[in-house]
Amino acid sequence: MRRLAVLAIVLFWCSPVALAQVSTTELQVVQLYTQDELLQLIRQNQHLKRVKADDCQLVKDIEARADIMKLPSYQFLFGDMLAYGVCVPLNVERGWDLMLSAANQGLPEALEQIGRYYQQGKFVQKDLTKAQHYLFEAGSMGNLNAQVRLAELLLAGVGSPVDYETVYRWLHHSVTADKNMHQRIQKALAGLGGKMPGAVLARARQPL
Template identity: 60%
Template sequence: MIKKLCCIALLMSVTAVAQEPLTAVPLYTEAELIELIKKNQHLKRVKDDDCQLVQDIEARAETMELPSYQFLYGDMLAYAVCVDRNVELGLYFMRKAAEQGLSSALEQLGRYYDVGQLVQADKALAVIYLREAASQGNLAAQLRLVNLFNSGHGSPRDYEDAYRWLFHSAVADKKLHQQIQNALARLAEKMPESVVRRARLPM
């Protein structure tokens, strides 16, 4: 009798769980995903959502060709987040996002070519990607680009723009502010005073 009651109770419990509605994870809007990417929280978000959106993310990257989703899917592939690792395909999608002008993709590829992460180091390619991201106001790209120029890479024809973009950036962090100040001082040494003055004029 006790065994029979236990079986009935277990059956009722399983039935109750089965009847609970599953909560669907809403797909990220473009604006929301871009903010997650800027904060470098996009991969964590996919993990936190228990990898439920992989097929939707893949469809928006491959079929709809949305740059933010191409970047997300590329990162997922490169770092084996909710999918099997495929660095080559991951880089393909990152490049597709960069071709559409996504600042974060341009900055990341520029950084990868600068340090040789996932790809062979290529300072010339790094400058190309970083310059495009920097022109869109990407602070990380602006600082890295100036540092590359200070290290002897790139063309002096680009110094003025790089100086202007970084000089007019707004930074609250004191340590980062000092890094920017030092980088600008070094770049100014490579430029005529008249060009530095012009670069400092309001944009």
Template identity: 60%
Template structure:
């Protein structure tokens, strides 16, 4: 505990030896930087690239400061044994802590895990719960997966309109993904009354 408090209060950046033998400071990740890495799914690679030098700082910010982005990072590290001994149960605990604080990436990842049965037993109802919350925050991956779950017969028709609205108003540059979304929305529209579709398409 004393070691963690010191890491927090002093905000010490760990040191790594560069190729030319000089000490190279490894700066702590800002919240914005870490969230950007998480969105690109590069957070674990970054930790490994930094030679695991920030492990104590990451643990302290996840456990003691309860920062959602660091809880997510530490949870992933534990789940997949990156710089720490693998502990899936504890990793999921930190991911859930992050999700409870509203981090959309954590919500989306847990929803995906429950959808496909990765690390946890498959549970479509639980997947919808997590994905709906992430989708409402604009998480495109969650929006697509949520609509696909509805199209497969899971979830409640009461949520179709919101799911349609979120995905319909998403901005997507990739043509292949755009066509995929178009087909998914067309499928969902078959399950909805025209009045609900019209409302969902109104500007937001």
């Protein structure tokens, strides 16, 4: 009976059905994200959902690219995973360090998130001066979320009127299909425009 059972197992794994099952499993292996794909996921705030949707299969690869290769996009991703405990044990301190490293390498999405966290007091003590610094850096690199947040800070009395023209120019020439973002931009432009002299306002509206 034991020989028959062993023979049945051998025949099963050599059968076309078994081979098809193995092939199907191999086809389901998740490929690591390209830089462009990962950045798009980050911009859409879908990066953590994607890691979870991929059943946490890529954690080791993500960690290697963050810690060994020090790629800023992967530092941002792995840092966010650690900060929220997504597919890894929660480690806010290490997560923050990785996100800060990505920001210091000039990743606009990381700069915006660090600025936003300083603005909100999330994971760190609230610091609007630091928030403004990081948001301005991200905004100067074209990050629309940072530009809008910076405008809202200026309208709340944080920062210098010297920045009104620059931030107004960014938003005046911005493009977005997001209706909520469009409304925030319009509100920010109206607020900043009301604080600027006519000549400065006209200059900020000039074509780039």
